[in-house]
Amino acid sequence: MSGSVSLLDRVRTEPRPHGVALLVALAVGVALATIHWIGLIAAGALASLVAPTVRRGVVYALAAGIGALVAFAASLGPAAAAVPGMRPIVYVTVGAGLGLPLLGSLARSVVT
Numbered sequence: 001m002s003g004s005v006s007l008l009d010r011v012r013t014e015p016r017p018h019g020v021a022l023l024v025a026l027a028v029g030v031a032l033a034t035i036h037w038i039g040l041i042a043a044g045a046l047a048s049l050v051a052p053t054v055r056r057g058v059v060y061a062l063a064a065g066i067g068a069l070v071a072f073a074a075s076l077g078p079a080a081a082a083v084p085g086m087r088p089i090v091y092v093t094v095g096a097g098l099g100l101p102l103l104g105s106l107a108r109s110v111v112t
Contacts, residue, residue: 008111012052021050026064029101033068034075040068040096044104054108061105062098069097 011021029043043064048057072093073080083090 008049011050018050018052022047022060025050025060026067029064030067030071034071037096037100040065040100041104043068044101045107046104047101048105048108049111051108057105057108058102061101064104065098065101068101069094072097 011017025046026043029039029046032039032042044061047060047064048054051057051060076083
């Protein structure tokens with residue numbers, strides 16, 4: 001068990017492992033979010049767990065949400081032209097895309 005704690009501390013403090021872990025967490029989180037909306041919570045949790053501080057974990061979770069929204073917008077392709085006319089559902093999409101990863105970032109506060 002102590003080996004996993006030291007690995008987490010190393011990921012949070014050393015620049016190279018931190019960058020690799022953050023990129024992997026964002027990639028896995030966005031991939032999960034493309035499958036199911038609960039993946040947005042997982043994306044926020046994974047991204048925030050590698051953060052050295054809780055505040056930075058929140059920023060990483062927002063970055064995961066923005067990444068998921070960008071991936072969603074890219075997947076729309078030519079249908080993206082119709083998005084401005086669908087305002088209520090767009091609000092829900094953006095709200096969930098930013099709010100659910102923030103909910104997942106609470107994991108960083110639990111795992112210290």
